[in-house]
Amino acid sequence: MAATTDGKRSDGAASGDGSGGDGSGAGFAPLAWGNLFAQSAEQIAVAAAPLVAVLAFDATVAETGSLQTGLTLPFLLLALPAGVLVDRLSRRRLMVGAEVLRFLSLAVILALFLTGDLTWPLLAVLGFVGVCGSVVFTVAAPAMVPELVPRAQLTVANSRIELARTAAFTAGPAVGGAVVGWAGGGAAFALATLLAGLAVGALCRLPETGAPSGPRRRIFQDLREGAGFVFRHRLLMPVFVTQFVFGTALYMILAVFVPYAVRHLGMSATGTGLTLAMLGAGMVLGALLAPRIMRLLPFGRVVAVGPVSGLAASVLLASTIWSGAGWVAALAFFLLGAGPILWIISTTTLRQAVTPARLLGRASALNVLAFGARPIGAGLGALVGGLYGVEACLMATVAIFAAQAAIILASPVVGLPAQPGPVADPVADPVAETG
CATH class of the missing domain: 1.20.1250.20 (MFS general substrate transporter like domains)
Known part of the structure; x- marks a missing residue:
């Protein structure tokens, strides 16, 4: 049993938690x-x-x-x-x-x-x-x-x-x-x-x-240390940027889809609601299948599923401009749920695996801060849709989803064959690599 440089067990398990193979032990x-x-x-x-x-x-x-x-x-x-x-x-x-x-x-x-x-x-x-x-x-x-x-x-x-x-x-x-x-x-x-x-x-x-455990500083110094760790990390930085860009594009779609569904696709209120519900259905199915998928595929490829799925969904949704097919929109929302939930699970695991225990809270906080993309995306959707039409907004989301897919596919994250092991604490070991 190895130990991290801040004295925590490297396997992250609380002593005597009785965790079983399904992750559902007495501690969890x-x-x-x-x-x-x-x-x-x-x-x-x-x-x-x-x-x-x-x-x-x-x-x-x-x-x-x-x-x-x-x-x-x-x-x-x-x-x-x-x-x-x-x-x-x-x-x-x-x-x-x-x-x-x-x-x-x-x-x-x-x-x-x-x-x-x-x-x-x-x-x-x-x-x-x-x-x-x-x-x-x-x-x-x-x-x-x-x-x-x-x-x-x-x-x-x-x-x-x-x-x-x-x-x-x-x-x-x-x-x-x-x-x-x-x-x-x-x-x-x-x-x-x-x-x-x-x-x-x-x-x-x-x-x-x-x-x-770890050194105690002023709050601003602690914030700077946490942000510096994430933004200088060769794996966590592209994950953060990809997530922010993805959230922007997703909420652009959500901002304009209801009027688009009713006026362009001719959906009823019930049909529109059921289409939006496919987002949740995809998330539930993806979460249920995630452990099996992550056993079958290399870790990095699972991370890439979410961004690629988002791009595919945006292309499908944009195609309804010409086809007017409501079922295609429903499939697009299903993909927007199923793929990205794999992203959430795999990147959360990645962050937990490579972040020293004493920095996990700040790394998690930066992930929560990426939720700030939501109002930005909604505002952009309202702006672009209002000035140039909903169709232009949907086409813009294709470009944005393509950008986030390109960011993660060009990163070293997708090359990871398995969940990374623990890294040395950069404070305790100044020469340690943060990747």
Whole structure:
């Protein structure tokens, strides 16, 4: 059993966790269940909040826009500081504390709703507080996985994490909307609060792995060290850039697809919804098949599947400009889900494998920060679609998807035959290569 230069076990497994070959040992199971409950609570609450704002408070477009901003802004503001905390403090305690924060925010929303004292500004503020907990949880979870399972089981563990997230992402908004419609906003927030409470209970069963070791500096120095490690790394840098460009192109499509589907493809509201649902269906299937695919293909080729799948999907979607075939659009959205979920699982495993334990939180935070591509892509879609038409926007996404595929295919990542082994800590060993 080798050790990393910061004193952590190189296989990343917590002592005595009992992890089995499926990555579901005693140490990992509480994280898997906690993740499922936490992600479900978040998605149901995010879906219910704007519906309640409109139905209960007659919120305007500007007010619901402000609410949505409050529910996404913490990912941009807090991701990097959260990464520093994850690398300085007990990850178990941070995750429990983050989920308690989400639980309390939902409980207060529920109490105010039941007493008739809830307003949309209070909903926005309390929603913002809850999402702050979500940011810390999102950064800490992948950083903790290597402490709970052996290195050889990282792919299986990450697949389980992503499958839960994907299931929540796919079903959560539908469940939240349905509960609001059938039983009212109070019932939706009660369900989200219950799930957040279950997440707290599961996370409290996590083993205490201790705080990562390493030099303590000022926060800015820690941020610079984490960013420098990722941006100078020959494997992690192209992954970050590819992910950012991919997110930009994907959200350009999502920004314009609904009016395009209705007006150009002649789809009904139901048909449009089912087509968009193929994105989630592809993600679920990809997450289920990921461990098997990663056993059959070289590691680097699995990483390349997502960007290439995205390019193929964009070409298919652009072809509907001439064919008008709705089923082709549905296939495109399926590919946009199935391929990229393999990307998420494989690149998360890559990041965990090559990043020293004391830097995992900051590396994970930079991955979360790449979510900033979402509003950029949506804005570009609205701009290009408004000025030049939806068709021009779809053609532009083909070029952008081609760029992200070219970036990753030209990188050394695709040449990796297997999951990389641990690297020396550059602080402890200044001459060590970061690749």
